Amino acid sequence: MEAEITRAIIESASEEWVELAESDVIVVGAGPSGLTAAKYIAEKGFKTLVLERRLSFGGGIGGGGMLFHKIVAEEEAKEVLDDFDIKYKVRRNLLVIDAAEMMAKLAAKAIDSGAKIIHGVSVEDVIFRENPLAVKGVCIQWSAVEISGLHVDPIFLRSGAVVDATGHDAEVISVAARKIPLDIPVVGERSAYSEVAEKEIVEKTGKVVKGLYAAGMAVAAVHNLPRMGPIFGGMLMSGKKIAEIVAEDLS
Numbered sequence: 123m124e125a126e127i128t129r130a131i132i133e134s135a136s137e138e139w140v141e142l143a144e145s146d147v148i149v150v151g152a153g154p155s156g157l158t159a160a161k162y163i164a165e166k167g168f169k170t171l172v173l174e175r176r177l178s179f180g181g182g183i184g185g186g187g188m189l190f191h192k193i194v195a196e197e198e199a200k201e202v203l204d205d206f207d208i209k210y211k212v213r214r215n216l217l218v219i220d221a222a223e224m225m226a227k228l229a230a231k232a233i234d235s236g237a238k239i240i241h242g243v244s245v246e247d248v249i250f251r252e253n254p255l256a257v258k259g260v261c262i263q264w265s266a267v268e269i270s271g272l273h274v275d276p277i278f279l280r281s282g283a284v285v286d287a288t289g290h291d292a293e294v295i296s297v298a299a300r301k302i303p304l305d306i307p308v309v310g311e312r313s314a315y316s317e318v319a320e321k322e323i324v325e326k327t328g329k330v331v332k333g334l335y336a337a338g339m340a341v342a343a344v345h346n347l348p349r350m351g352p353i354f355g356g357m358l359m360s361g362k363k364i365a366e367i368v369a370e371d372l373s
């Protein structure tokens with residue numbers, strides 16, 4: 123039986139990896155913005171792959187507000203919450219949400235919409251082409267190898283669009299900005315100013331260069347916007363907006 127367990131796992135995983143060598147869209151990061159983007163992109167019929175460094179979903183959601191197990195969103199995010207069947211209670215003019223429910227439902231709906239989520243994989247670089255400059259996919263490595271510090275060459279995944287939903291460090295855009303002439307200084311976010319941050323994150327969500335897009339807190343890192351703390355409406359609406367932009371560009 124043991125050999126069959128091994129064969130069953132490696133055969134089916136390998137078959138899928140061969141298919142994953144090319145996708146329409148790669149979303150990097152399974153936090154709130156990445157999972158939201160993945161659901162809306164996948165349900166439009168695009169082959170969508172989410173790569174997540176950790177072995178869990180949700181990015182910063184699970185920590186709630188300083189480990190209190192609730193997060194909040196503003197009224198404008200209701201539509202997205204309803205699309206994901208996420209419950210909320212209104213308190214102090216805010217929608218109060220259970221962190222565990224939000225993580226589970228964002229992930230479940232993204233998967234049910236057809237997105238493939240792979241855990242334990244880190245994006246360490248992009249694939250690019252010149253004239254015109256365009257991002258064409260990502261270089262990936264097992265997170266365990268990354269953490270070990272071993273020198274192991276990555277492998278490549280091609281895609282029509284790469285969405286950086288890696289959070290505060292905008293890891294994908296940062297590495298691209300260092301290595302290819304993006305002409306974007308990724309200066310990082312500013313200190314907390316919640317209402318301005320929530321609004322501007324959504325406004326500035328969009329394309330960075332052909333093939334490369336920013337969603338969620340990565341947008342703050344690229345555009346030097348303030349942070350907002352444990353209010354998540356902007357993350358959800360940013361994910362939804364980037365899905366619309368990517369879908370239009372790929373159509």
Ligand code: 48F
Pocket residue numbers: 150151152153154155156173174175176179180181182183243244245246287288289290293294337338339340349350351352353354357
């Ligand atoms: O940090 P994260 O939750 O990003 P987000 O979607 O949401 C930010 C909020 O959680 C919160 C906030 C707003 O209310 O301030 O912080 O912008 O999720 C990012 C995910 O990306 C993964 C990381 O493990 C996390 O789950 N990630 C980061 N870099 C990489 C990565 C990488 N290079 N490759 C793969 N996954």
